Amino acid sequence: MLNTPPYRVVQWTTGNVGKSSVQAIAASPVLELVGCYAWSPEKVGRDVGELCGIAPLGIAATDDVDALLALEPDCVVYNPMWLDTGELVRILSAGVNVVATAAFITGHNLGAGRDRIVEACRSGGSTMFGSGISPGFAELLAIVSATVCDRVDKVTINEAADSTFYDSPATERPVGFGQPIDHPDLPAMTAEGTAVFGEAVRLVADALGVEVDDVRCEAEYAQTTADLDLGSWTIPAGCVAGVAASWKGLVGDRVVVQLNVRWRKGQTLEPDWKIDQDGWVIQIDGRPTVTATVGFLPPPDFEAETIADFMVLGHIMTAMPPINAIPAVVAAAPGIATYNDLPLVLPRGTVPPG
Numbered sequence: 136m137l138n139t140p141p142y143r144v145v146q147w148t149t150g151n152v153g154k155s156s157v158q159a160i161a162a163s164p165v166l167e168l169v170g171c172y173a174w175s176p177e178k179v180g181r182d183v184g185e186l187c188g189i190a191p192l193g194i195a196a197t198d199d200v201d202a203l204l205a206l207e208p209d210c211v212v213y214n215p216m217w218l219d220t221g222e223l224v225r226i227l228s229a230g231v232n233v234v235a236t237a238a239f240i241t242g243h244n245l246g247a248g249r250d251r252i253v254e255a256c257r258s259g260g261s262t263m264f265g266s267g268i269s270p271g272f273a274e275l276l277a278i279v280s281a282t283v284c285d286r287v288d289k290v291t292i293n294e295a296a297d298s299t300f301y302d303s304p305a306t307e308r309p310v311g312f313g314q315p316i317d318h319p320d321l322p323a324m325t326a327e328g329t330a331v332f333g334e335a336v337r338l339v340a341d342a343l344g345v346e347v348d349d350v351r352c353e354a355e356y357a358q359t360t361a362d363l364d365l366g367s368w369t370i371p372a373g374c375v376a377g378v379a380a381s382w383k384g385l386v387g388d389r390v391v392v393q394l395n396v397r398w399r400k401g402q403t404l405e406p407d408w409k410i411d412q413d414g415w416v417i418q419i420d421g422r423p424t425v426t427a428t429v430g431f432l433p434p435p436d437f438e439a440e441t442i443a444d445f446m447v448l449g450h451i452m453t454a455m456p457p458i459n460a461i462p463a464v465v466a467a468a469p470g471i472a473t474y475n476d477l478p479l480v481l482p483r484g485t486v487p488p489g
Contacts, residue, residue, distance in 0.1 A: 141167040142209040142461050145231075148174050149186045149196065152236055153214040155450040157187040159458055160212065165484035166461065170203045171196045174215065204229040210461050213237055214454065216305060220248035223263065227255035232262045232464050234457035239265030240274075240334035242471055253471060262467045266456040266474070268449070269294055269415065270335030270394070273429070275456075275474050277417045278342040280425045287421040290339050294396045295410045300442040301449075302366040311378050312400070313370045316358040321375070326352040329380045332394050336384040339392045342475050347384040347391065354380045357408055363401040376400040377408055459483070 144166050146157050160166045161184065171183040173196035184192035197203065204226065211226050213235035226233055242249035242263070252263055266272060273292050281287050304313070310328035311321050318324075333350045340347045357377030363370040370376050377399040384392035399408050414430035431448060439445040463477040474480070 141165055142465060143167050143169045143206070144461070145170040145172065145203050145206065145208040145211045146183065147172045147211050147213045148215045149178060149183065150214065150216060151446075151450045152453050153212075154187040155447065155454040156212050156214055156458060157183055157192075158189055159451070159454060161189060161192060163458075163484040166458070168192060168194060169208055170194060170206050172200065172203055173198055200225065204231060207231075209465050210234060212454075212458060212461075218245075220245060220251060224251050224255040227252065227261045227263060228259045230259040230261050232461075232467075233264070234460055234464055235263070235265040236267045236453050236457055237265070238331040239263075240270055240331055241337050241473060243334050243337060244330040249471070256469045256471065260469050262464050262469055262472050264457065264460055264464045264467075264472045264477070266460065268452040268456065269396075270332055270338075272452070272456045273415050273417070274335050274338050274394075275480075276415075276427065276429065277339060277419070278474065280417055280427050281343070281419045281421070283425060284419055284421040284423060287343060287419060289391055289393065289418075289420040290343070291393045291418045291420070292395070293416045293418075294394075294414075295416075296396075296398050296413045297400070297410050298398045299365070299400045301446065302368075302443075304365075304368045310380070311354070311356065311375050313368070314375050316356060316373055316375055318375075321356060322352075322354050325354040325378060325380050329382070329396065332380065332382040332396065335394055336382050336392045338473050338475065339394075340384050341473070343391065345386055345391060347386055349385045350382065351385070352380055352382050354378065357399065357404045357406050359401055359403045360405050361403045363403065365400065370400065372403075377404050379408070455482075456480070459485075 144160055160168045173179045178196050179198050180195050182191040183194045183196050184190050210232040213233050215237050218237040277290050277292050311325045336350050356375050359370055359376035361372050363376055379397040382394045383390045412430055417427040419425040459482050460480045
């Protein structure tokens with residue numbers, strides 16, 4: 136039984152993940168949607184429910200940040216494609232907590248921007264939290280898996296996905312997709328484009344109580360041998376259609392945390408990396424050694440006529456870890472919080488009535 140008033144929430148953007156966030160917030164007895172920020176001018180003034188494919192909610196999207204902050208929400212659900220430090224500082228300084236999916240776990244990759252966020256949290260008495268499915272939830276599962284061990288030698292998370300139908304060049308080009316296979320800047324691009332996984336390495340290391348001496352990225356690539364039509368863009372033959380990145384956290388010369396991602400596109404890959412199943416394999420080397428495999432399937436009532444419809448499952452899995460953390464984040468001390476700082480995040484309000 137839920138006896139507390141719902142948490143008042145402002146949604147920030149209504150892209151793919153944002154739509155899933157709005158749908159979840161609207162359906163939850165724990166949360167109340169009180170406002171929505173629209174980045175696109177054509178969305179301003181439109182009903183948020185209609186923007187997100189559900190019944191009208193009686194709330195118009197706006198680009199008036201001051202008006203949204205004047206609502207004094209408990210939390211902003213922050214789902215833009217790219218993180219804007221100035222935007223976050225403005226929200227946090229106003230005393231509003233933030234849960235985000237925009238490539239944020241610890242904030243270490245932001246450099247001086249992280250200090251600005253910490254100061255905004257201090258001045259506003261607010262908390263900043265970032266998660267998602269991976270990184271985020273996958274690391275939480277690894278941390279939980281390690282709690283049955285009396286010795287942990289290494290934590291490894293392997294992510295594999297055939298992303299052929301994930302049509303998002305704005306997020307895929309920065310990690311190296313579509314670049315000539317011999318482009319000299321590929322390793323640097325991949326390290327920068329997947330840098331949030333470096334933050335996730337720090338999250339797991341912190342959970343283990345160790346301080347890493349170095350966090351580094353190693354990458355390898357596969358090319359398409361024929362032009363690859365991906366819908367909104369094409370990867371030419373001889374260009375990158377497979378990216379593998381391995382983020383390692385070292386204590387001395389020993390790898391203690393390793394997060395591996397392997398993403399491929401199309402059926403003309405060379406070398407032809409095999410991916411048996413999209414998902415994650417977690418291994419805790421220690422006493423005992425623990426393995427866990429995580430996959431996902433649609434429920435029996437799920438209706439999908441196109442690949443884009445099926446991709447909604449990924450958007451839901453990205454949106455829900457931060458949303459479920461809202462009660463814990465609102466109660467947390469001011470500052471940047473990770474899963475290591477919060478109590479167990481619970482899926483309250485997700486069981487349908489009746």
